[in-house]
Amino acid sequence: MNEAVHLHAVTKAYGPVRAVNGVHLSVPAGQTVALLGPNGAGKSTTINLMLGLLAPDSGQVSLFGGTPEAAIRAGRIGVLPQDAKLIPRVTVAELVDFVRRSYPSPLPLAEVLGLAGLTDLAKRKADALSGGQARRVQFALAMAGDPELVVLDEPTTALDVEHRREFWTYLRAFAARGRTVLFSSHYLEEVAENADRVVVISGGRTIADATPDELRGRVGGRTVSLDPDGRRPDELQRLPGVLSVSLRGGRAYLSSADSDATVQALAQLGAIRDLEVAGAGLEEAFMALTAQDRTAV
Structure with missing residues (x-):
């Protein structure tokens, strides 16, 4: 099976502190994988290394067999960061359409707005949205290019129960098409219900990699x-x-x-x-x- 994500013995230090200390991660195309870790565990640094936002001190990072930069340039990656700001004074539809047109094979605008529950908000200014509405726009931007791999950092923060349910319904359908999902979440019930695998990082190292059921059974x-x-x-x-x-x-x-x-x-x-x-x-x-x-x- 083709690998969507491959990290081998990756390290990253900030002065004397090793934020990532030999992380191994392999995600075959088509899997949904949750990346968990306590605060300060190195999870966010690992995601930034995976996306090419940081260069590793040592080890190998690849997406679809090439560099992260190559995969992103080809429009194969969608990203939903934990903290992201929207451009003000443009409408939701204008912003989503602007981003989707930067991809080689984007989804139709109406489909992107529909999947994120934004059809009724299409003419609303992006800086006049609630926190949950803004999060749905960020999700639409991540999915606009119809990516092969989507990386989601705390994706359902600020979403109400109904929109969280709709979000995961869409992502399960997305994964069923052979696409790959890598996400982090503090809502562990979401992890248990939606992840094929759970990778736990602590102290900058991978300390567990198993299905949710295996993880529960391992601890006893x-x-x-x-x-x-x-x-x-x-x-x-x-x-x-x-x-x-x-x-x-x-x-x-x-x-x-x-x-x-x-x-x-x-x-x-x-x-x-x-x-x-x-x-x-x-x-x-x-x-x-x-x-x-x-x-x-």
Whole structure:
């Protein structure tokens, strides 16, 4: 199978800090791959190296067997950055049409506007849009050239639930045509539902590369969730069996290698308010993997 993305032993340092420290990544054409990593893990630098925005200190970077620059010049790549600004004082249709005309084989304007849910906003000025509307325009710009590979950095930020659902419906259809999707996201439910593979970067290195189900199974253990009742994460982190702790929606989620020991310790503390025990999810697996990596360094 042809490779859309290939990174081999890639490094990039900023002074004494190695932001990327030997990353390996191979993405066959037609796959949807999620790139995950905690803040400061080297994820954004890896994406910039992949797109030719940065030159690696060592290692190899290629897209479709050639340089990133060659793939971009040929119109084979679409990019949705995490932070992007729109040109003011032009309409949505004018902006999208201007960008699509720079590609050799773009999608029709009406199709691009339709896939991003922008048909009714075509005559709106780009600087008069809400955050979610502007994000949809940025998505339209990424897809306007009908790319073979699309790279999406936190693509559904600012989108409401309906537009997030429509976004992924289109991307699944896009991937079904043999196109390649590489995305990063903090919404791990999106990763679990849409990614063929999950690549986890921590400390500038690739620490895991597996399907979502394999990633959950690799970590093992269970998740103990409860009302923390004012207890701090560092207190809960010290309990027997606990690998990582996260707080979400007023609840504490403890990834545990020994849920029986964890629950017994909570009972001794009198901290069993609204307690639940379940199999580890993708978020718990991600937290445990990165916690184990920090411990090993």
